[in-house]
Amino acid sequence: MKTIDVKGMKCPMPLIETKKALKEIGKEESLRIIIDNETSVKNVTHYLEDNNLPVEKKQDGKIFELIVNKTGDESYETCNAEAYCEVPAEKDKSFVVMLAKDYLGEGEHELGHALVGSMLNTIKAMEVLPEKIIFMNSGINLVTKGSLFLPLLKELETMGVTIITCGTCLDYYGKMDDLEIGRISNMADIMESMLTVGKVINI
Amino acid sequence: MEMDLLSLVEQGGCSAKLSAAELNEALAELPKITHDNILVDIETHDDAGVYKIRNDYALIQTTDFFPPVCSDAYDYGQIAAANALSDVYAMGGQVLTALNIVLFPAHLPLTILKEIMRGGQDKVQEAGGFILGGHTIANDIPIYGLSVTGWVHPDQVTTNDQAEPGDLLILTKPIGTGIIISARKNDLVSVNAYEAALDNMKHLNDKGASVLNQYGIKSATDITGFGLLGHAMKMADGSKVSIRIDSQKVPTLPSVMELIELGCIPGAAFRNKEFTEGHCHFEQNIDYNYKMLVLDAQTSGGLLMAVKPDKADDAINALIESGYPVSTIVGEVIKRNNQSVYVY
Numbered sequence: 191m192k193t194i195d196v197k198g199m200k201c202p203m204p205l206i207e208t209k210k211a212l213k214e215i216g217k218e219e220s221l222r223i224i225i226d227n228e229t230s231v232k233n234v235t236h237y238l239e240d241n242n243l244p245v246e247k248k249q250d251g252k253i254f255e256l257i258v259n260k261t262g263d264e265s266y267e268t269c270n271a272e273a274y275c276e277v278p279a280e281k282d283k284s285f286v287v288m289l290a291k292d293y294l295g296e297g298e299h300e301l302g303h304a305l306v307g308s309m310l311n312t313i314k315a316m317e318v319l320p321e322k323i324i325f326m327n328s329g330i331n332l333v334t335k336g337s338l339f340l341p342l343l344k345e346l347e348t349m350g351v352t353i354i355t356c357g358t359c360l361d362y363y364g365k366m367d368d369l370e371i372g373r374i375s376n377m378a379d380i381m382e383s384m385l386t387v388g389k390v391i392n393i
Numbered sequence: 394m395e396m397d398l399l400s401l402v403e404q405g406g407c408s409a410k411l412s413a414a415e416l417n418e419a420l421a422e423l424p425k426i427t428h429d430n431i432l433v434d435i436e437t438h439d440d441a442g443v444y445k446i447r448n449d450y451a452l453i454q455t456t457d458f459f460p461p462v463c464s465d466a467y468d469y470g471q472i473a474a475a476n477a478l479s480d481v482y483a484m485g486g487q488v489l490t491a492l493n494i495v496l497f498p499a500h501l502p503l504t505i506l507k508e509i510m511r512g513g514q515d516k517v518q519e520a521g522g523f524i525l526g527g528h529t530i531a532n533d534i535p536i537y538g539l540s541v542t543g544w545v546h547p548d549q550v551t552t553n554d555q556a557e558p559g560d561l562l563i564l565t566k567p568i569g570t571g572i573i574i575s576a577r578k579n580d581l582v583s584v585n586a587y588e589a590a591l592d593n594m595k596h597l598n599d600k601g602a603s604v605l606n607q608y609g610i611k612s613a614t615d616i617t618g619f620g621l622l623g624h625a626m627k628m629a630d631g632s633k634v635s636i637r638i639d640s641q642k643v644p645t646l647p648s649v650m651e652l653i654e655l656g657c658i659p660g661a662a663f664r665n666k667e668f669t670e671g672h673c674h675f676e677q678n679i680d681y682n683y684k685m686l687v688l689d690a691q692t693s694g695g696l697l698m699a700v701k702p703d704k705a706d707d708a709i710n711a712l713i714e715s716g717y718p719v720s721t722i723v724g725e726v727i728k729r730n731n732q733s734v735y736v737y
Contacts, residue, residue, distance in 0.1 A: 201660050203579055209656035229660050236663045379583050
């Protein structure tokens with residue numbers, strides 16, 4: 191059984207986390223949600239019941255535990271077939287790549303750096319391209335002046351991949367004026383990019 | 394100004410309004426008042442009270458106030474004022490005067506309060522009215538709003554109890570401010586989408602009221618805390634008719650549908666669900682996200698007007714020309730049926 195701990199989160203974050211977890215778990219699985227905020231307990235329960243997912247509720251002092259079973263209840267499948275089956279199937283293919291450093295894996299930095307190039311080359315050849323590539327922290331070295339991978343990224347950009355870079359990071363490293371490709375972005379935009387696709391590949 | 398006012402409001406996204414059921418219970422035992430000059434009272438849950446002074450002149454009185462709905466103090470002042478003024482417009486009137494209602498924490502810098510009141514002042518001025526004074530009290534969280542006096546010709550009062558079967562329902566502003574504010578509190582929304590929501594809330598319904606007068610529209614209400622569905626329900630019950638809403642036609646603010654899909658559904662939407670349950674029917678195959686959309690609590694929302702079909706196109710064109718570009722037909726009024734509102 192998968193467990194998510196949403197203690198300390200304010201409404202509606204617990205619901206957002208619950209929806210995300212429900213998408214992740216398989217049909218035969220259950221989900222345990224640990225909440226410490228009564229309003230959210232009510233709202234999450236409301237949401238689950240609206241979607242024909244029966245909830246078992248336990249309370250220990252101020253901590254609530256909700257257990258949802260994704261198995262058994264067929265009405266969830268049939269009732270939501272239209273709304274939930276078609277769209278996610280297509281959505282699941284979409285993905286973004288997050289490059290939060292300028293090398294791949296742990297070990298020799300030189301190798302790690304070269305592997306980034308090999309990965310970008312491989313992405314280029316894939317059937318489904320990422321919607322976006324997001325560059326953060328030292329990952330910004332890949333999109334700023336002096337990067338060996340600019341031509342490769344330019345190619346990906348012309349193929350329709352959006353390149354976005356964390357503005358705070360550029361600022362921190364004093365490279366605000368060195369960005370060579372794509373656009374500058376903020377955390378809200380980056381979060382939205384990651385939350386609205388099927389998959390996030392984190393490097 | 395560095396402070397984010399939203400951080401002062403404890404219940405993130407779960408807004409401050411007392412539920413309709415609790416309010417009804419609290420008001421239940423108060424004696425009912427009647428007087429020849431009272432044209433609109435509390436009876437039909439309308440947006441404001443209307444009191445006739447002369448045969449060609451009636452006063453509209455209303456008040457509205459709430460805790461911060463946005464980060465910036467000047468924005469907040471403008472929105473709270475636009476929201477309070479809106480009740481006058483929903484009755485088909487125009488604004489005369491207003492009084493500030495202020496609750497403010499003693500420990501916060503006064504610059505914030507100045508900015509809030511500057512926002513209110515600017516909006517009242519834009520509405521052609523004057524702030525004559527107000528009242529201020531120290532409180533844990535800031536609360537701001539107005540008590541507003543407006544006027545209307547008694548023949549042009551638009552109430553929520555005169556919708557007739559056959560009328561078409563026009564909505565003048567997009568829906569989704571509750572969802573966007575809630576997303577903003579959790580840093581889930583882009584700056585552009587947030588600003589679109591702010592502009593939407595600041596936008597006065599004054600010209601919408603002019604359209605009400607111009608096209609002889611009898612029934613209208615503004616969409617606020619009870620959501621599109623809750624306010625449509627009040628209109629249906631007040632008018633003793635039923636209403637059909639086409640959820641797919643409801644205009645939305647940018648990013649709203651994506652945020653609902655994420656699960657960014659504020660508590661107030663669930664509260665509105667409880668309040669409308671048993672009186673409103675959702676078609677069986679309606680997408681859950683659209684259900685939550687029509688239940689989203691609005692701040693300073695648009696006008697919902699019941700218009701005769703032969704005037705609907707002209708009214709929409711006039712609204713679009715007056716600066717409400719998404720104005721569109723979202724439903725129709727039908728004969729009273731089992732349920733108040735049917736959403737499909």
